Each structure stands twice: as C-alpha cells, then as structure tokens.
Amino acid sequence: MSESPSPTPQAAATPQAAAATPQAPALRARGLGFRFRSRAGARWALRDCEFALPAGRITALVGPNGAGKTTLFHLATDLLRPTEGAVEVFGHTAGTPEARGGVAFLAQDKPLYPRYTVEETLRLVSRLNKRWDHKGAEDIVRAGDIPLSARVGTLSGGERTRVALALAMGRRPGLLLLDEPLADLDPLVREEFMGTLMAEVLDRELSVVLSSHVLPDIEHSCDYVLLLKDGHIHLAGDADELRATHTLIKGRADHPVPDHVVHARTSGRQLTALVRTGGSGTVPGDWATESPTLEDVLLGHLRAHATADASAAGTAPSTAEGAAA
Amino acid sequence: MIEFRIDRGSGVAAYLQIVQQTEQALRMGVLRVGDRLPTAREVVEATAINPNTVLKAYRELERAGLVEARRGLGTFVRRSLARPESETDTALRAELGDWLARARDAGLEREDISALFTSALDALEAAPRAHPPQKDT
Structure with missing residues (x-):
C-alpha cells in the first residue's frame, strides 16, 4: 500500500503511529552507560551500549541475572538517568514528554494496590493518563475472566500480571516494555498471557521488548534479540537471521x-x-x-x-x- | 476451520509449520474450497506466536494460490490439494505395494526402505521440471 496523496478517512486508524517519526527505531541506545553508586563503590551496570530496535518488532531481552536488563528498562522509562550516552524512544530522548507518552513499562514486581478492586484500579490509572483507552484495558481484563469487582489482593499471579498488562495497554503506548512478565506464571497461564500480548501487537501496531529467562517461550514469539552480557551488548539481531x-x-x-x-x-x-x-x-x-x-x-x-x-x-x-x- | 499446533522444539520455522499444516489439511480434505482459515488474531491468541509469522505464512499460502484474502471477511481456501490418485485404492498405491513387497524380499528393513524411498524422492525433486517453485528456506 502506498501513501495516499489526498487525506482519506481510513488514515485515522492508528493514532500512536502518527506521532512517532515513521522510520525511527522503537528503542535506541547511543553510547549508553549507567554507573551505580553505593557504599561498596561505583559499578557500571551498563556501558558502551549501542543498538537500535526496529519498530513493530517483538524483541527478547536476554542475559544472566545482573546483566543490566532492568537497568536498561529503567533508563528507557526515565526512572534512571544515563551516566553517559543517551536512550531514545521513537527518536525522542527518554524523559521528554514525547518519549514518556510513547512507552509503557510493566515492572517485574507489578506494583498494584491490593485493597482496590480491579475496576477502581483501572479508574485510578485512567485519571492519571490523558490518552486513556478504557475499553481496551477492560477487554484485556475480561479476556482473562477476571471480575472487575474482585480485589487485586485476591487475584492469582497470572491475573495480577494481566491487570498490569491492561494498565500498561490502557496508556496506548507505541512501545511496551515488560520485565520478566512470565517469571511467576505457570506454563498454561504463560501461554495464555503471551497469546493476549501477541493479539495486542497485531491489533495496535505495538513494538515490544520483553526480558525473559524462559527461552522456549520466546522461541516463536520474539522476532528480534538483544543479549546483554556484563552490561554490554553481546548479540543483537533478527531472530531468523541468527538462526540462519x-x-x-x-x-x-x-x-x-x-x-x-x-x-x-x-x-x-x-x-x-x-x-x-x-x-x-x-x-x-x-x-x-x-x-x-x-x-x-x-x-x-x-x-x-x-x-x-x-x-x-x-x-x-x-x-x-x-x-x- | 482448523487449528494450528506449533512445535516449539522443532527447528522448522513456525511460518513453515503453518504452511505445512494447511497443505496437509488440504491434502486430506479436512479443508475444502470455500472454507475460512482462522484469522491471524485467532492464531496468535491460540498459539502465542509472533503475528508477523502468521502473516508471512498466509502470504506464502496466497502466493501459492491455495488461499485468498477477502478484505474484511477473512482468508478462504481457493484450491484443494486432495488428489484422487493418492487415495488408498488406486493403481499407484497397488504398484507401490508390489514394490514394497519386493524390497522386503530383498532383505530391506523398514528404515532401509524409507531411506531408499526418500532419497529417490529427493533425486526426483532435484531434477529440473516444470513445477510451481518450492518454498525458499
């Protein structure tokens, strides 16, 4: 399909795609480094990271514990500031309003209020976000047969992960970052969760980066790979190309x-x-x-x-x- | 409608598994002309595989003329692969039965026969012949 010269009604289908520079990578690092300071001294968690993850792909972020995966996510979402270099979301430096609006992060510990019901949680988060997609978020919760009236504290691990995904997707991100989303889920729920995630990718032209230790689960879900080793990029590339x-x-x-x-x-x-x-x-x-x-x-x-x-x-x-x- | 099963442990690319399972369903008559394939969304939701993989498989099937995508409706079977000649009570099958009996009389085991058949089939396919292009790897 070519770009239509005159404006057509169907062009309004993807609001989040319009904001981003069309060819900009979903996530890019330029000479990125981060140094932790602690009583024991300073330690580089990430150093000399240089990569560009293409938009529209599902990237697996792989590496041993302590390789710097979570640090990378925190830098991309402005929870940490780079010690050197820069990280960009769709061409916008992390921390700028454009970058913040384009990315959603599902942290490993899924911070949710246990006493709130699912519905209250959705409403609370909706008030904090201008471009909130309430129906989209509710649909994800419903697809997991989670009653909206249930208290978050009573949900299973898989259900809480699903609610966290709904909260992230409600923000209509162009890039979704997931830190070990499968870690505490049983195989059946993992498969279900990945199925929902893949359907979201298809429906919304979403780019995804997910870190995981569960290698068989990413075999056919991820089409791009970023392997971190001791804070450095050890391997980056298209999954099929790496196989070949x-x-x-x-x-x-x-x-x-x-x-x-x-x-x-x-x-x-x-x-x-x-x-x-x-x-x-x-x-x-x-x-x-x-x-x-x-x-x-x-x-x-x-x-x-x-x-x-x-x-x-x-x-x-x-x-x-x-x-x- | 058929359901795809993706074997994660196999070295066969997932898109190729979808193509092969569709072809097999067409050969066995499980899928017939006019049948609808599951939508890409249904496939990724059920199998948790990458959406681009499903789209690639469907493009491949479309390129081979086996299915066609109708906008807003889905993907439909255009051509069957069921061949009357490959059924159980045909002349070809009977000749193969005779040949198998001779192979066994010659002392070949099941694996020997299978290897011999496969290598002859490979040689036949390697020989140039007017045939739709095979899938690239």
Missing part, C-alpha cells in the same frame, strides 16, 4: 575444531558445538550438522559468556535461575 547464521555441529572430539565456535563441549569422544557460519550453513570437516533453534543460539552465547566469566576469575558466581521460585 549459526549451525550446531556434532562429531569426534579429536578432530580439529572449526573456526568461529561460539561454544563447544565434549563428552567422551564426542564434541558438540555452536558455530557461527555467516549464512553459508557449511562447516568444513567431518561434522554432522543441524540448524539450531533460537534457544540453541541464545544458550550457546550465554554459555560462552559463562565460560569467559569463569576464566576471568574473581567474579562472584551468578545466582542460579529459579532460586527465588
């Missing part, structure tokens, strides 16, 4: 290891490795090859990171995932 430019190989451990191995491990005489092939898909040598899933690619890069850490020595062992569960 990596290969899993299997073979004898005493064979010479090919170039561009991301991560390899041996068990007995067998070597298994993730290799960056740059698109050719071929690996010289006597190897059985297999095309990797996105999870394989991400795990390979996460493990490569873990090995590098261990050899660096002196770093505290990272908290095991799921320890809090």
Whole structure:
C-alpha cells in the first residue's frame, strides 16, 4: 500500500503511529552507560551500549541475572538517568514528554494496590493518563475472566500480571516494555498471557521488548534479540537471521575444531558445538550438522559468556535461575 | 476451520509449520474450497506466536494460490490439494505395494526402505521440471 496523496478517512486508524517519526527505531541506545553508586563503590551496570530496535518488532531481552536488563528498562522509562550516552524512544530522548507518552513499562514486581478492586484500579490509572483507552484495558481484563469487582489482593499471579498488562495497554503506548512478565506464571497461564500480548501487537501496531529467562517461550514469539552480557551488548539481531547464521555441529572430539565456535563441549569422544557460519550453513570437516533453534543460539552465547566469566576469575558466581521460585 | 499446533522444539520455522499444516489439511480434505482459515488474531491468541509469522505464512499460502484474502471477511481456501490418485485404492498405491513387497524380499528393513524411498524422492525433486517453485528456506 502506498501513501495516499489526498487525506482519506481510513488514515485515522492508528493514532500512536502518527506521532512517532515513521522510520525511527522503537528503542535506541547511543553510547549508553549507567554507573551505580553505593557504599561498596561505583559499578557500571551498563556501558558502551549501542543498538537500535526496529519498530513493530517483538524483541527478547536476554542475559544472566545482573546483566543490566532492568537497568536498561529503567533508563528507557526515565526512572534512571544515563551516566553517559543517551536512550531514545521513537527518536525522542527518554524523559521528554514525547518519549514518556510513547512507552509503557510493566515492572517485574507489578506494583498494584491490593485493597482496590480491579475496576477502581483501572479508574485510578485512567485519571492519571490523558490518552486513556478504557475499553481496551477492560477487554484485556475480561479476556482473562477476571471480575472487575474482585480485589487485586485476591487475584492469582497470572491475573495480577494481566491487570498490569491492561494498565500498561490502557496508556496506548507505541512501545511496551515488560520485565520478566512470565517469571511467576505457570506454563498454561504463560501461554495464555503471551497469546493476549501477541493479539495486542497485531491489533495496535505495538513494538515490544520483553526480558525473559524462559527461552522456549520466546522461541516463536520474539522476532528480534538483544543479549546483554556484563552490561554490554553481546548479540543483537533478527531472530531468523541468527538462526540462519549459526549451525550446531556434532562429531569426534579429536578432530580439529572449526573456526568461529561460539561454544563447544565434549563428552567422551564426542564434541558438540555452536558455530557461527555467516549464512553459508557449511562447516568444513567431518561434522554432522543441524540448524539450531533460537534457544540453541541464545544458550550457546550465554554459555560462552559463562565460560569467559569463569576464566576471568574473581567474579562472584551468578545466582542460579529459579532460586527465588 | 482448523487449528494450528506449533512445535516449539522443532527447528522448522513456525511460518513453515503453518504452511505445512494447511497443505496437509488440504491434502486430506479436512479443508475444502470455500472454507475460512482462522484469522491471524485467532492464531496468535491460540498459539502465542509472533503475528508477523502468521502473516508471512498466509502470504506464502496466497502466493501459492491455495488461499485468498477477502478484505474484511477473512482468508478462504481457493484450491484443494486432495488428489484422487493418492487415495488408498488406486493403481499407484497397488504398484507401490508390489514394490514394497519386493524390497522386503530383498532383505530391506523398514528404515532401509524409507531411506531408499526418500532419497529417490529427493533425486526426483532435484531434477529440473516444470513445477510451481518450492518454498525458499
């Protein structure tokens, strides 16, 4: 479809798209860095981050605990100010009214008042927002069979996540940031929640960045990936492209290891490795090859990171995932 | 109407899984000409896969002439893939049965036969022939 030269009635369909610069990335970092100060001294949580997440995509933000994921979200929503560099939402510097209006953030702890009913919560938040979409927010709550009269404190984890999503979507954001939205949900509710989120993306031309440890859940939901390692961007790109430019190989451990191995491990005489092939898909040598899933690619890069850490020595062992569960 | 099931563990791209499941439904007669496919919204809500993936699959099916999108109404089956020749009581099937019996008499196991058949099929498909273009990978 081409741009129509004369104004047509159907052009009014997407109010939030009109405000944003059409080609601006949904989220962009330029030389972004943030340094925490504490009694123990200063520590860089993020440093030299340079990336541009295209609009209209669902980006998975992946990385070990403490890699800087939440800090990145806080910088994008102006809850923290960069120590150096800048972060932009649809071309607007974080903290400007344009950027604030364009982004909604669903925090991991979902701050909600337990004594309020769902309806009271929706009304309270609606008063704080000029462009509030009450019907849209209510529809999300209804799709989860949550009674509007229920008190928030009596809801299950999955229901609270859904209410938090409704509050975020009611603000009509162009970019939705979700910090570990699936962490405390059972598999069935996770699937339901992701289904609702995907339908919202389709209906509203929404861009999404979601951080998650649940790699299988992002396999087919996310089409872009940002992998953080020790406060630095380790990997960024289109999910299909990442799958296509990596290969899993299997073979004898005493064979010479090919170039561009991301991560390899041996068990007995067998070597298994993730290799960056740059698109050719071929690996010289006597190897059985297999095309990797996105999870394989991400795990390979996460493990490569873990090995590098261990050899660096002196770093505290990272908290095991799921320890809090 | 059919329902798609996305196998998350499989290395097959999700859009290709949708295309293949639709083709199979067309081959088996589960979907017939005039039937409506689920809307993209219904698919993403049920499977939680990326909307762009569903749209890509439907574009692919449309490009192959199997379905057509009617504005505001949905996506409908245009062409069936059910072939009378592939049913169970045809001449082709009988010839294949004879061939399978000979293969077994020659001492081939099920896996050997399957591998032989697949490799012959691959060779046939690799040979140039006037045929609608295959899906790119």
